Amino acid sequence: ELYDVDPGRVSVIPLGVDRARFRPLGRDAIELVRSRFGLNGPYLLYLGGIEPRKNLRSVLVAFARLGPDVRLVIAGSGVEWNPEGPVLLQKALDSLPPEARRRVVRTGYVSEGDKVALLSGAGALVYPSLYEGFGLPVLEAMACGTPVVTSDRSSLPEVAGEGALYVDPGDPEAIAAAIERVLSDSQLRTQLRETGMEQAARFTWEETARRTAEVLREAASEA
Numbered sequence: 273e274l275y276d277v278d279p280g281r282v283s284v285i286p287l288g289v290d291r292a293r294f295r296p297l298g299r300d301a302i303e304l305v306r307s308r309f310g311l312n313g314p315y316l317l318y319l320g321g322i323e324p325r326k327n328l329r330s331v332l333v334a335f336a337r338l339g340p341d342v343r344l345v346i347a348g349s350g351v352e353w354n355p356e357g358p359v360l361l362q363k364a365l366d367s368l369p370p371e372a373r374r375r376v377v378r379t380g381y382v383s384e385g386d387k388v389a390l391l392s393g394a395g396a397l398v399y400p401s402l403y404e405g406f407g408l409p410v411l412e413a414m415a416c417g418t419p420v421v422t423s424d425r426s427s428l429p430e431v432a433g434e435g436a437l438y439v440d441p442g443d444p445e446a447i448a449a450a451i452e453r454v455l456s457d458s459q460l461r462t463q464l465r466e467t468g469m470e471q472a473a474r475f476t477w478e479e480t481a482r483r484t485a486e487v488l489r490e491a492a493s494e495a
Contacts, residue, residue: 414468435468
């Protein structure tokens with residue numbers, strides 16, 4: 273509608289996840305990354321860029337409502353797509369109560385190996401974006417067996433299917449309540465882990481390539 277394009281000429285092709293790389297890791301790998309970043313006890317993970325649509329401020333407000341034993345890990349440099357990311361993050365952190373601010377761990381850039389280990393050890397990935405074109409971190413988290421708390425809008429329900437707990441991204445209280453449910457309910461965690469891994473298995477790069485090639489062949493035949 274925005275570009276006045278015939279919907280019949282548009283093909284939507286999802287991304288994939290490399291399940292040889294993104295998979296649940298064992299205790300040794302998780303403990304190594306915990307030691308590297310000083311993570312004792314349970315932690316939540318935010319993974320991705322730092323820009324308004326990612327809704328990190330609501331994550332922080334929700335996190336401040338949680339108990340004192342939980343930490344929040346913010347992984348990523350924040351400058352890939354938005355040079356102002358670090359400034360936005362610092363402003364958001366400064367708005368937190370001091371006690372909550374002390375429980376936030378900023379890793380900066382992390383390697384792929386550390387990313388998988390952080391996902392594998394996290395109590396949940398918290399990803400309540402206001403808008404996503406796809407939402408690859410959600411898929412990567414599910415492939416690692418990590419419970420996901422994400423938005424009930426944009427592309428995210430299509431990507432996560434039954435493998436995530438959905439929230440209104442504009443409601444930090446609801447985000448906090450969903451996180452508390454995941455952390456306190458072992459049966460729910462098991463359910464999200466199992467359904468999430470099943471959902472992630474539906475998204476492969478081989479299927480992405482196959483469907484892309486198919487669309488290109490169709491376009492070439494119409495030229």
